[in-house]
Amino acid sequence: MKVLLVQADGKLPNLALMKLSAYHKTQGDTVGFHVSNPDRVYVSCVFSKNVSRARGTAKFYPDAEFEIGGPGLGTAGSLLPYEVEHSMPDYSLYGIDYSVGFSTRGCIRDCPFCQVHEVEGSFREHASIEEFLHPDHQKLLLFDNNFLASTLWRVKLNYINERGIKVSFTQGLDARLVDDEKAKVLERTESFNTHFTYKTYYFAWDLMHEEDGVLRGLRKMIDAGVVASRIIVYMLVGYNTSHQEDVYRFRKLVELGVEPFVMIFNNRRDDRWLRDFARYVNKWIYRTVEFEKYNRGALVESNS
DSSP: OEEEEEEOSOSSOOHHHHHHHHHHHHTTOEEESSOSSOSEEEEEOOSGGGHHHHHGGGGGOTTSEEEEESGGGGGGSOOOOHHHHTSOOOGGGTTOSSEEEOSEESOSOOOTTOOHHHHHOSOEEOOOHHHHSOTTOOEEEEOOSSGGGSTTHHHHHHHHHHTTOEEEETTOOOGGGOOHHHHHHHHHSOBBOTTSSSBOEEEEOOSGGGHHHHHHHHHHHHHTTOOGGGEEEEEEESSSOOHHHHHHHHHHHHHHTOEEEEEEGGGOOSOHHHHHHHHHHHTTGGGTSOGGGGGGGHHHHHHO
16 A cells, blocks of 8 residues: 655644554555555644645545544544554654654643643543653653643653653643652753753743742742753733733743743734734843833833
């Protein structure tokens, strides 16, 4: 059988496609991104805005079996068969020297702006790290939505640390779950950005009522020895917070010494202030230009 794989969107290597590639290769099939006259076509779509375009791929292969899946389809995104889901991904598909995977699925939170609970369901253990960590790799991208919620967090981090694995918690860690013990183990963990070019820890402060828990967790990380500037905290704006609340969170994080990073809800374009604010923060302009003086006082005027 000839199998064509299509990645409709997303910048990171597609885990589902790597697993499908691995499975079909064990069946003796020809698999890849550039397979002509395929018998079967798999399309993976991460973002809902691209579903229509992804479905349109089918018209180019009228004689092939066509399957589309992924988070972009919401609950309609079909799950992989067990034997495919729990196979070692085919990392040669992208030619990468790092492993990727989920050790858990779902999340203990049910944030109103997030689709994880809807798409993945309740929080549960999914796979051991050994299942998807290639023996030749020393780098690992973890896609867990709430890694620290796992009762096995210590076992997993010990496994990573004992082998000297560099890890990137791509979806961020839940600061509200950080206690003294977790902070000490995380401080010993080689945590990097998604490109493994510099050490960092990702966290988030999305809603105002999370303030106490988030700041407490961040302080514990710093007290455990983590360099504050290596902590990146994503700030959701344009959802249910005011401009004043956005500025408040930004200033609190800067006072703590961590790096804030603004994320605009649904990439909104109806509020110019949000885009100005995101540029001011994310481009590090705040390090050299006072808030009141940025862009001729645009932030102050819109925030008044």
